[in-house]
Amino acid sequence: MFPNGLPVHDTIARIISALDPAEFQQCFIHWAQSVNERTGSELIAIDGKTLRGSYNREDRRSAIHMVSAFAVDNKVVMGQLKTEEKSNEITAIPALLSLLDINGCLVSIDAMGCQTKIADSIISQGGDYLLAVKDNQALLHQAVQRELRPVHSAGSHPENVIIEQGHGRTEAREYHVLPADTLREEFPEWTGMKTLGVAIGYRHDKSGKSSLAYRYYISSAELDTAQFAAAVRGHWGIENSLHWVLDVAMKEDACPIYRENAAEILAGFRHIGLNMLRSETSRKASIRRKQKMASMNSAYLEQVIIAGMASLGKK
Numbered sequence: 001m002f003p004n005g006l007p008v009h010d011t012i013a014r015i016i017s018a019l020d021p022a023e024f025q026q027c028f029i030h031w032a033q034s035v036n037e038r039t040g041s042e043l044i045a046i047d048g049k050t051l052r053g054s055y056n057r058e059d060r061r062s063a064i065h066m067v068s069a070f071a072v073d074n075k076v077v078m079g080q081l082k083t084e085e086k087s088n089e090i091t092a093i094p095a096l097l098s099l100l101d102i103n104g105c106l107v108s109i110d111a112m113g114c115q116t117k118i119a120d121s122i123i124s125q126g127g128d129y130l131l132a133v134k135d136n137q138a139l140l141h142q143a144v145q146r147e148l149r150p151v152h153s154a155g156s157h158p159e160n161v162i163i164e165q166g167h168g169r170t171e172a173r174e175y176h177v178l179p180a181d182t183l184r185e186e187f188p189e190w191t192g193m194k195t196l197g198v199a200i201g202y203r204h205d206k207s208g209k210s211s212l213a214y215r216y217y218i219s220s221a222e223l224d225t226a227q228f229a230a231a232v233r234g235h236w237g238i239e240n241s242l243h244w245v246l247d248v249a250m251k252e253d254a255c256p257i258y259r260e261n262a263a264e265i266l267a268g269f270r271h272i273g274l275n276m277l278r279s280e281t282s283r284k285a286s287i288r289r290k291q292k293m294a295s296m297n298s299a300y301l302e303q304v305i306i307a308g309m310a311s312l313g314k315k
Contacts, residue, residue, distance in 0.1 A: 016257070017259050017262035018261075020261075021261045021264045021265060025079065025081060028080075028271070029099050032275065042071055042072075042105045043073060043106050043108060043231055044070065044072070044100070044102060044105050045069075045107075045108050045109075045237070045238040046067065046068070046097075046109045047067070047238045048066065048083070048112070049246070050063050051064050051065075064083075064263050066080050066082055066264070067080065067083060068080040068242060069097075069100055072235070072237055072238070076275050077275055080267060081099075089113060093118055103125060103126035103127060104126060105127045105128070106127070106219075106221055106231060107127050107129050107130070108129075108232075111132040111136055112136070114132060116190060119131065119191055119192075119220070122220070123192050123220060128219065129221075130221070130223075131219070132215060132216070132217055133217060140187055140218070143183055145216060147183060147196055148176060148178060148196055148216065151176045151178060152200060162229070169203055170204050171201065171203045175197065175198070175200070175229040176225065177197045177223055177224065178195070180194050180195055180196050190218065191220070192220035193219070194220055194221060195217075195222060195228070196218060197219065197228045197232070199214075199217070199232045200212070201213045246270055249286070249287040252267070252270060276305060277308075279308045280308070281307070282307075
């Protein structure tokens with residue numbers, strides 16, 4: 001294909017930076033939705049990540065920040081959008097959601113996205129929200145704590161506790177849910193709020209350090225304890241299944257290409273590559289190992305591409 005060898009990285013950067021990021025994102029989202037088979041009431045986790053190698057060395061502009069939508073069950077990136085300069089995830093999340101088909105899905109977002117406009121946007125598109133609540137919504141946070149305090153203060157319920165050991169630490173997680181009847185009247189601006197939840201996490205590591213954390217949530221879905229626990233844990237999985245893989249296997253933060261739109265476009269290409277590598281299941285191997293096999297074996301590379309285009313995300 002390249003009789004004179006691969007182009008140098010500067011040439012690749014110039015070509016990629018010339019692409020229109022808005023059109024590229026539209027093409028990516030249409031492709032992801034066309035090849036991803038929905039699995040009922042799917043959980044879509046929304047979270048942001050800074051590309052640390054993308055800061056502009058010439059005018060010292062900050063590194064770009066990408067917000068991604070991740071289908072947790074299929075481990076497929078459904079879309080991503082760069083936050084605008086001098087802005088944050090609050091403005092990028094509604095713009096990303098407007099590009100996606102979230103009808104019938106549960107959309108989980110951390111506390112940054114706990115905004116009434118974002119909740120309204122999800123409901124208007126036929127989805128349900130699961131939003132973490134912290135002090136950026138101080139009155140709501142206090143009210144959720146007030147409602148749930150009698151429940152988790154009454155003592156542990158063994159059926160609600162999950163214990164895990166590994167990596168030199170022991171973790172115990174406990175989950176509680178309540179109907180949001182009282183708060184729905186107290187906070188009518190939160191459209192469709194039906195469930196309150198708390199995830200209690202206790203961690204003890206081999207050095208003797210211990211920590212206890214309470215994480216509070218609101219949801220427009222009627223969730224029982226098991227459904228709430230699965231959704232909360234599913235959202236946390238975006239760090240391990242997406243962000244960690246992008247950093248460790250694909251060296252995203254080490255990429256020095258930053259001119260014009262190149263960093264944003266390359267982030268999209270990594271998501272495409274990750275989706276395709278995950279869709280190829282004939283060999284049990286890590287993403288890093290699959291990358292290496294594809295780079296050394298053109299037949300396996302073709303197999304990855306075909307699998308990605310034909311059956312990505314299907315159950």
